[in-house]
Amino acid sequence: MSTSQFVVVGASAAGVSAAFALRRAGATGAVTIVDADPNLPYERPPLSKSELGGPAALRPLRPASDYADAGIELLLGSSVAEIEPGRAVHLADGTALQADHTVLTTGVRARRLTVPGADLDNVLVLRDAADSAALAARLTVGGPLVVVGGGFIGLELAAVALERGIRPTVVEMAPLPLLGVVDRPVAELVHRRHHERGVELVLGTTVERFVGHGAVEEVVLADGRRLPAATVVVGVGVEPRDELAVKAGLETDRAGIVVDCHGATSDPRVWAAGDIASQPHPALAQRGRIEHWDAALRHGEAVGASAAGVPTAYTDPPYAWSDQFGTTYQMLGRRHPGDTLVLREDSGPERLLAFWLRDGRLVAALGLDAGREIGALRRIVGAAPAVPAPLLADPATDLRRLAKELRAAG
Known part of the structure; x- marks a missing residue:
């Protein structure tokens, strides 16, 4: 196992953590990280916080020298077209990378609304550096800004907008923000905090359509209300980026790629870690995703060690944070x-x-x-x-x- 060649697909927190864990666990063969994003692997949490769009938002997970020192090759700006378990990872440009073992850390994508007008300009999502830069550019233009979704990401963006002089409107289909993540008494305190600072919260309804000529101009809600909007950010959850796994015939479910407690998929030559993994975990009522950055690091580390022949389970309690105001x-x-x-x-x-x-x-x-x-x-x-x-x-x-x-x- 130690001389096997590994390809990690996805330069996410989980992917980088898995690659370095492979080395620490004794893997001496080639370790390559592939990702379509051209940037040195970076932390995702700052993208939705006060650093949004600025140089500080691209905070490297590790210095470039760490990868060279560990003998980990980075292939950035390269898309993966297909994985061939136990043999190769095929890139979109036709290159084939030998891969005795593949670690999938492709994460999730932001869910988009499937309503009329969803493809209008300036209807944005936030998931990567390009999304963050696009949103930052729109915030320099000013409002009105409508945020669809009252989860942590939506509330963070509302706080950032206020810091930049834009009073946002948050549309949430639940009766309170964060309801479902926390109980009503806590959600009421979160709601009060945002309301008192000037965030307009429109609760108990959802988007029926977006209206505009080329670019969004209005958000029409299911209850008939119409909100003016120069920019809309949709933060209504995520979907697993599991296309490579499905194409390779790996077992998947609604949460992502099905793995065991060590990150092994239905094919023993393929592993999965981080947001893409539908994993068993003591904190979960049933197998599923744990989408937080800290969990991705820890799960990636455990799966990397397991892939190198040192079975390791991620059982730490999930930890998450959200900066607001x-x-x-x-x-x-x-x-x-x-x-x-x-x-x-x-x-x-x-x-x-x-x-x-x-x-x-x-x-x-x-x-x-x-x-x-x-x-x-x-x-x-x-x-x-x-x-x-x-x-x-x-x-x-x-x-x-x-x-x-x-x-x-x-």
């Missing part, structure tokens, strides 16, 4: 329907702590402007200890001390 939401673990919400008694729109218990055990937590507390909980959320709800709700409880006590007892 100069402070950060941080979330650990995954809330399931039916979990018990415990909201810190002093929580408000500017600072909050929320916890979720399952059978009395701590399985997830979310904080705003509460980095020290969330940091203290990272180990115990994964261990899912039993915690009395009144202790969590009481602002006087020192969570760092509580975490130490629970770890010592566990």
Whole structure:
């Protein structure tokens, strides 16, 4: 295995992490990362935050010298047309790369609306550096800006727009933003925070069509309202980029490429990691995607080691964050329907702590402007200890001390 040749398809966080994990696990054969994006592999989270469109938004995952030092070849600006498991990865230009093992880290694409006018100019999505640059250019023109989708990405973009002097309108089909990710009391605090800062939130409806002559001029909603729009950003979820896997006959499902706990697909010569992987994980009620950047890094590392012959499972609790208005939401673990919400008694729109218990055990937590507390909980959320709800709700409880006590007892 150590002398096998590996091709990693996708210069994502998962792909880069997998490539370096291959080397650390003893792979001495050729390791090549291929991606159609011509940029040195970069972090995706800054693309939707205050750095949007600026030089800081393209924050390299690693310096270029790291790849050379590790003997990892980068083929950037090269599209993959087909994978031939156990033999080759075929590029769109006709080049064939020998690949005893292939690691697919192709990630996801932004879902687009299939409504009339969706192909008008200035109806944008945000997923990569090119999207970020296009949106930044539109923001320099000014408003009106309509953001379709009240998830983390949509709320981040609304905050960025306000920073740049544009009052955005966010359209969300649910009754509150983030509802489904968090429970109603937390979603109400998020809603209040954005509303108080000047974000217009149009809730409980969706887009019927976009109207304009060449470029978008109006968003027509299902309830009949019409919103003026010079720019629209659609943030209504993502879809797996699984075409290569489907063409190769690998097992897939609605979430992506089906893998086992080590990242192996239905073909033992092909692996998948990161957002593209439909994986089993202790935090999930059933196999599925974990779409966060931190999870992609960790899953990629585990899958890279496994592909090199060192079976490794990614079981850490998922961690995600979202920067909005100069402070950060941080979330650990995954809330399931039916979990018990415990909201810190002093929580408000500017600072909050929320916890979720399952059978009395701590399985997830979310904080705003509460980095020290969330940091203290990272180990115990994964261990899912039993915690009395009144202790969590009481602002006087020192969570760092509580975490130490629970770890010592566990």
